Amino acid sequence: MILISPKVSKEWSFYLSIESIENLFVMKKYRVLVVDDEDLARELLIEYLKEDQRIEVIGECSNGLEGVKTVQDLRPDLVFLDIQMPKVNGFEMLELLTDPPEIIFSTAFDQFAIRAFEMNAVDYLLKPYPIERLSQAVDKAIERIEKKHTNELPVEKLVSDHDEQVVHVERIVVKSGSKIHIIPASDIRYIESQDDYVMIYWKNEHALKQKTMKYFENHLDPQQFIRIHRSYLVNISQISEIQQYEKESWILRLNGGEKLKVSKSGYRNLRERLSF
Template sequence: MIKVLIIDDEKLARDVVKAYLKEHADLQVTGECANGFEGVKYIHEHKPDLLFLDIQMPKLTGFELLELLEDPPAIIFSTAYDEFAIRAFEKNAADYLLKPYSQIRFNEALKKARLKIGSDNNELSPVNGLVESHRETTDQLDRIVIRTGSKIVILGVDQIEYFEAQDDYVAIYSEGKKYLKQVRMKYLESSLPTHRFVRVHRSYIIAVEQIDKIEAYTKDSYLAMLKDGKKIPVSRSGYQVLKEVLKF
């Protein structure tokens, strides 16, 4: 028996999936969630085999949920018309249903999902590709979603003091706390509001409003003194960018 989880904020959409699944006796809906927060918790605790995931949801979008999955099940995505989402799906060979969809189209997607469930292929790679493709089409970050243990934290960019590269992760510092997220500094540099954040060093991006003062450190480097007393290294090129942003 294949265990199915449905995540969609619309009850009607969840009911459609359940109705279409009645043709398939070997699939059992073991859970349904109305938002991404519930979905992440359910996946972590119950390990479903197949996930029907809506992309456009309030609170936590389908793409944000994907960022939080360490060992994702087979996934069939659903969306109302969204050219960026569809482009990401097709680029990464992901199965998706464009709402509204028919029983025939549903069965086609389900056939592909069965093959993935029955194979040894790891679903993580296409999921990572989807996340990266979506990031490429995002105009500007206004928040960052982080999973810490069993909790999900959503940080508005106005809450973040600075970012620090740490191997394959980035440490995010906010209100006296440190969070880790697997994301590239290059992506953050290009996606954060440029008038609020500056990459001052290959390992640091700081919120300019957190800067108290800047001091010379060596001939070609500086230190940014933050309001909480932390000292952040500033490269020569980073200093030039700060001069342009802060106009000094």
């Protein structure tokens, strides 16, 4: 409790209860769960995490099934998750969770990195890793948790939209030859449909990915991307101008000079979104 009272001299004096003073110095703790089938790996990770004053380790699990139940019961802010585990692996565990917390994968296998980032993981730690690398991952997780809290909707809205919530991916991973590209969503210029594949264009590069256009339409932020044609999904910030060349026919020009065809429904989408 804090009481504020004016003195006769028109100065202000503050009266703080002991409880209020203590609360001023209480550091926020982020609740963390560790899921790994290797006892030694779990113990070492927990030992590292306990050195971070921001972290409260609330539990540990040795397999994915136990991890699902513990996440549902304890509602951690962050989970460190192994991938190769008996009964249920790390990816299967995530698929069983309707509202998963932030995830940092901690594994000895590097071949799962692409899938991990596609599932919107905060980070991918390859065992063994130094404590400095762990700290970097924790920093990123806390930043994302705080951003999520800042952008939370009112409770009434959250309840009414619960069944409609979709997690928007923040980056896309594509493999091109021997290279693996991790592309921030904001860097994507546009996506072109090519049957069961899409061509992703970003900066001065492009690469093919085996995903449908519908997947990206559902998982990229609709405030940032707009469907202008059955073949094109465009980053709104990349739009330079819209030109009509025939009756009910339009061309959209991007900042880089590319011209993309706009369908009737795409033109309606543009008018609604851009208010013209």
